Amino acid sequence: MSKHVENVIIIGSGPAGHTAAIYSARANLKPLMFEGFMAGGVAAGGQLTTTTEIENFPGFPEGLPGPDLMDRMRSQAVHCGTRIETETVNSVDLSRRPFTVVTDSGEFQARTIILATGATAKRLNLPGEEKLWQRGISACAVCDGALPLFRNKPLVVIGGGDTACEEATYLTKFGSTVHLLVRRDVLRASKAMQDRTKANPKIHIHWFTEAVEAVGEKVLTGVRVKNNKSGASEVLEAAGLFYAIGHEPNTKFLDGQLELDETGYIKTVAGTSRTSVNGVFAGGDVQDKVYRQAITAAGTGCMAALEAERFLSEEGVH
Ligand code: FAD
Numbered sequence: 533m534s535k536h537v538e539n540v541i542i543i544g545s546g547p548a549g550h551t552a553a554i555y556s557a558r559a560n561l562k563p564l565m566f567e568g569f570m571a572g573g574v575a576a577g578g579q580l581t582t583t584t585e586i587e588n589f590p591g592f593p594e595g596l597p598g599p600d601l602m603d604r605m606r607s608q609a610v611h612c613g614t615r616i617e618t619e620t621v622n623s624v625d626l627s628r629r630p631f632t633v634v635t636d637s638g639e640f641q642a643r644t645i646i647l648a649t650g651a652t653a654k655r656l657n658l659p660g661e662e663k664l665w666q667r668g669i670s671a672c673a674v675c676d677g678a679l680p681l682f683r684n685k686p687l688v689v690i691g692g693g694d695t696a697c698e699e700a701t702y703l704t705k706f707g708s709t710v711h712l713l714v715r716r717d718v719l720r721a722s723k724a725m726q727d728r729t730k731a732n733p734k735i736h737i738h739w740f741t742e743a744v745e746a747v748g749e750k751v752l753t754g755v756r757v758k759n760n761k762s763g764a765s766e767v768l769e770a771a772g773l774f775y776a777i778g779h780e781p782n783t784k785f786l787d788g789q790l791e792l793d794e795t796g797y798i799k800t801v802a803g804t805s806r807t808s809v810n811g812v813f814a815g816g817d818v819q820d821k822v823y824r825q826a827i828t829a830a831g832t833g834c835m836a837a838l839e840a841e842r843f844l845s846e847e848g849v850h
């Protein structure tokens with residue numbers, strides 16, 4: 533007897549995965565989602581489960597807590613007919629169709645796969661970080677920068693890439709000063725971004741400088757830094773500490789079966805969610821290192837579902 537073949541398996545459960553689920557369920561594709569169990573160190577529901585208030589997702593003028601937004605997305609996906617398994621996908625076989633998806637409980641087959649496994653912001657795990665995470669420490673300036681606790685206060689950004697320069701520049705709208713901590717004597721960012729950052733009078737770049745401790749009791753009040761050339765150490769007064777030291781896309785389980793870029797993100801054909809394997813689509817942060825927002829993840833999750841539906845109907849599945 534041949535094994536049951538799913539029309540679409542969605543891997544990942546952030547805004548991209550749930551939007552893909554809502555669209556494919558409404559298209560009668562009866563999607564099966566693996567939402568993960570602390571996959572990539574993040575709870576099912578994705579990165580927004582690790583934050584407090586979301587103020588920039590349209591439709592919620594008063595804002596709402598990140599976990600509530602994800603509960604609502606999950607309920608909507610289930611209401612539309614998505615089946616959700618709280619399991620992490622260990623591996624996939626994309627070499628032949630139907631594709632195979634492997635979890636601890638078994639093997640599943642699918643005509644199409646939507647990858648929405650997101651990315652995890654890298655952290656430094658400094659002394660004091662655990663206690664002060666989301667109490668002044670964040671990994672997303674665009675998400676948290678406008679919060680009242682950062683207004684007209686000194687802020688610290690760590691990193692020397694495009695994200696760090698972009699976030700430092702963005703934070704000058706809110707903070708009194710932005711200290712940019714760079715561990716070497718060069719910025720990795722593009723030339724244009726470097727020039728803009730260096731020309732901004734509110735940004736103070738500290739070369740050869742590393743953070744060694746997050747200081748504060750209930751909220752962050754400072755960051756202890758160390759010059760890695762001279763060994764000199766001081767505490768910079770700060771209400772905010774923003775990590776911009778890169779993200780880790782959750783793509784290891786794909787084991788090189790899809791084209792990834794040099795930093796491990798899934799490559800999609802520009803303007804689409806198509807990957808290098810026919811029938812496999814990707815949405816959200818796992819294929820986006822520029823925008824990284826809930827709404828862009830939802831948007832590309834929608835694209836992935838619409839493209840999977842089109843792919844299936846061309847194959848005669850309705
Ligand atoms: P993610 O949210 O990354 O979710 C992916 C999910 O897939 C995770 O649950 C993961 O466990 C699961 N998964 C991974 N691997 C597997 C596997 N092998 N098998 C099964 N499941 C797997 N954006 C905004 O627009 N506004 C904000 O205010 C905002 N605040 C933020 C605050 C913080 C602290 C952070 C970290 C991010 C914030 N963002 C915000 C960014 C936003 O969270 C992301 O852009 C968005 O969540 C990306 O969605 P996604 O669907 O691509 O994946």
Ligand code: NDP
Nearest residue numbers: 691692693694695696698715716720776777778779821822
């Ligand atoms: P990058 O990997 O490019 O840069 C990370 C930065 O963090 C580097 O300066 C690195 O230092 C520093 N860093 C890493 N680990 C540590 C650590 N433990 N302690 C201190 N510093 C550390 O990441 P980005 O997120 O900036 O960018 C990722 C990609 O996305 C890039 O390709 C970038 O061009 C792109 N991007 C493009 C944007 C745009 O076009 N507008 C906006 C944002 C990102 P070092 O240099 O010493 O290694």
